[in-house]
Amino acid sequence: MSTTATRLGALRGLMAERGYDAFLVPRTDESLGEYIPAHNERLRWLTGFTGSAGVAVVLADAAAIFVDGRYTVQVRQQVDAGQFEVRHLVDEPHIRWLAGQLPDGATVACDPRLHSLQWYRASAALLEAAGMRLVEDADNLVDRAWEDRPSPEIGTALLLAEQYSGESSAGKRARIAADVSAAGARAALVFAPDAVSWLLNVRGTDVPNLPVLQGFALLWAGGDMTLYADARRLPEGFAAHVGEGVRVVGEESFIAHAADLAGCKVLADPAQANAWTQLALQAAGAELVAGSDPVLIPKACKNAREVAGARRAHLRDAVAMARFLAWLDAEVEAGRLHDEAELADQLYAYRAAGEHFHGSSFDTISAAAGNAAMCHYNHENAAQPGRLVMNTVYLVDSGAQYIDGTTDITRTVAIGDPGPEVRRLFTLVLKGHIALDRARFPRGTTGTHLDAIARQFLWRAGFDYDHGTGHGVGAFLSVHEGPQRISKSWSDTALRPGMILSNEPGYYRDGAFGIRCENLVVVQEVEDGLETPMLCFDALTLAPFDRRLLWPELLDAREREWLDSYHQRVMDTVGPLLDEPERRWLARVTRPIGD
Known part of the structure; x- marks a missing residue:
């Protein structure tokens, strides 16, 4: 059996x-x-x-x-x-x-x-x-x-300094508690661990890729907070770090505490918080007020300190990516076709050498040839990692957690000459990426309104991809942060300044190849004095797209200008931080189209 x-x-x-x-x-x-x-x-x-x-x-x-x-x-x-x-x-x-x-x-x-x-x-x-x-x-x-079920990991949380968070925990709690009070609620259920971690300016160490403190909380209308978490995860100095008004108890105490809310209104998100907590509150006599977690939007809209941190983190990440891509090109040219595990390990090593590195932000998708057709492929789950194959592509989707930001980037790399069909599809994908990056949109626009901008060129040719075009990204938090997203699925969350999202259209042919072009972008205001104030995206990710995969005739003048300008920005920003051989490689791969 x-x-x-x-x-x-x-x-x-x-x-x-x-x-x-x-x-x-x-x-x-x-x-x-x-x-x-x-x-x-x-x-x-x-x-x-x-x-x-x-x-x-x-x-x-x-x-x-x-x-x-x-x-x-x-x-x-x-x-x-x-x-x-x-x-x-x-x-x-x-x-x-x-x-x-x-x-x-x-x-x-x-x-x-x-x-x-x-x-x-x-x-x-x-x-x-x-x-x-x-x-x-x-x-x-x-x-x-599950007889041999592992024991839970109990890691010590990190205290995130205000130089990275941009606001004290006490300030955040007071600001958001005012919204709870305005909603007529006695308390709000802050359920998601990344919301709890952001609110307390702490980060955890015991969930792979996700630096969050495990637990949930009740934020009271007066600004106090009851944290339901294992106290063994909290480091020395936690009480002083978060300020007065934070009480820490075990999760097993929640049922008893729910009784104290009998007859009171409790703001809770029925779509994001689990049924157990809310059914317990309801059974205790509390009145559930359905609404979004009041932490989600403030967390998603990064402040100036968080955006500046994201830019620094992406610059360090860009150096690691440039070194990896330069190394990869040299290895292929020398005839050394590594397997997916070796490639992922090499990229990890380049990132780990950078300052403030705290591990990967998700398991690296290191996918050669047909494996790249599985958009969430993981070589660690394969019977044997695939090996680079000449005259096809290698797709690497990876990211890192740094104390000042979270990164996520996908690049599709030519291994030899993949042929005209791959170049045509890559160019259609990149055209969609460029169109979304260049978009301007008024306040109130959601990611659903923008999704078709990235798909239009694939659609015209009869192609599509079965995933969203963009997800939110946290600040040294979840690489998949809500509620902001860019997707065909309806979203009622308007994009706002400070939100960080991915821009990642793709195409996948089962058993043959996969293509994805991904940068992270931050939403910002357009400073042009327009009649209708507009928002736009600014790229945080700084790494070259593989010009060998382009079909240049499919790009119009504005798309060529965008790509040349982006590549010049990469060269000017990242080039001075590289060693001379790597800098020469970067200069070659970022030269203008047609050179």
């Missing part, structure tokens, strides 16, 4: 003991975040799937795993098709699928800590309409079945 079958059997045994007809295993943990510690990788343990989004539905005699378009190739490589049917999470949501699989009276169980309240309510209603019942069980069955 396979490992997957054995684990499914153990889980089904527990389901039978508790009378459950179905059990849901999402790829989230109690924080509902993308990056989770090893002891909470429940979906990976059960199925072998290592992607960042997905959910398994386990029935007594069947099982299915649901993933989105980013993982349709990867999931079939990693998951036992004899045990799990593969389905599309967006085209056929798992609850709708489940409603058609079970008879009236069936019981579906979930851990309310791993789902948002919005999802819980909507799913309960849908199942009820189908004659079924959704029940909450915080005694997670996977945790019971």
Whole structure:
């Protein structure tokens, strides 16, 4: 019997003991975040799937795993098709699928800590309409079945100095507490760990790639704050750092504390905070006021100190990228075709040599040839890392955490001559990148309004890509920060000055190649005295695009001017920080089109 079958059997045994007809295993943990510690990788343990989004539905005699378009190739490589049917999470949501699989009276169980309240309510209603019942069980069955489950990591948090944050924790709490009071609430549930960490000016060390303090909080209307976290994670000097009014208790105290809010209004985000916390408040008699977490927008709109820090971090990152790309070109020219792991390690080493480095911001996507068609490919999850292949491309999507900023960059690199079709598609992708970078837009514009700007050239040629065009990025926080984004999916969050986002259109041909052109940009005001005040993007990322992949005739005069100007900026800014051989390489690859 396979490992997957054995684990499914153990889980089904527990389901039978508790009378459950179905059990849901999402790829989230109690924080509902993308990056989770090893002891909470429940979906990976059960199925072998290592992607960042997905959910398994386990029935007594069947099982299915649901993933989105980013993982349709990867999931079939990693998951036992004899045990799990593969389905599309967006085209056929798992609850709708489940409603058609079970008879009236069936019981579906979930851990309310791993789902948002919005999802819980909507799913309960849908199942009820189908004659079924959704029940909450915080005694997670996977945790019971997982005999060798790792122990949680307990790392010591970092105290982030005001020279990087630009504002004291006390100042942030007072400012945002005023909004809580104005909403008529007694307190607000600050649920996401990155929101808690930003509010307290601390960063954590025990979640891979995500420097957040694990925990959630209640921010009171008067500015005080109750932090529900493991006190062992807090460093010496924490109390003095955050200032008066912050109380730290264990998460197990939350249920008892909820009783103190009986009859009070509590602001909570049903889409972002888990069902367990909000159902506990409701059961205690609190009145939930649905609204966005009041920390999200202030955190997303970086202040001048945070933007300046982001620019410094990106400059150090640019030096590392230039050194890596120069090294890569030299290795290929010498006939040394490295594997994906060696390439990722070399890039990491260049970054680690820089000042204020605190690790990667996500697992590097180091993808050669056909592996690049999987836009969230991870060589560490492959049976064997791929090796560079001549006359195709290498895609590297990577980033770093620095104490003053978070980076994320993708470059597609020619390995030999990939041929005219790849050059045509690369140029269409780059045209979309340039168009979005050059966009001007009035206040109130959302990322949904802008998404088509980046896709237009691919669409005209009959192509598209199955991921968003841009995600928000934090300040030494999550590389995937909300609520700002650029996507076909509707967003009601207007882009505002200080927000940092990615600009990353792409194209992927299954089994053959993948292309992505990604910079991080910051939203800023246009200073042109226009009748209608406008916003625009300014690139933070400074690294050359591979001119060998261009089909120059497909670029118009303005696009050529943009690319030449961007490359000159890269040369002028990064060049003086490189050694002479690397500087010569950079001068060659950033020369104007046509030279």
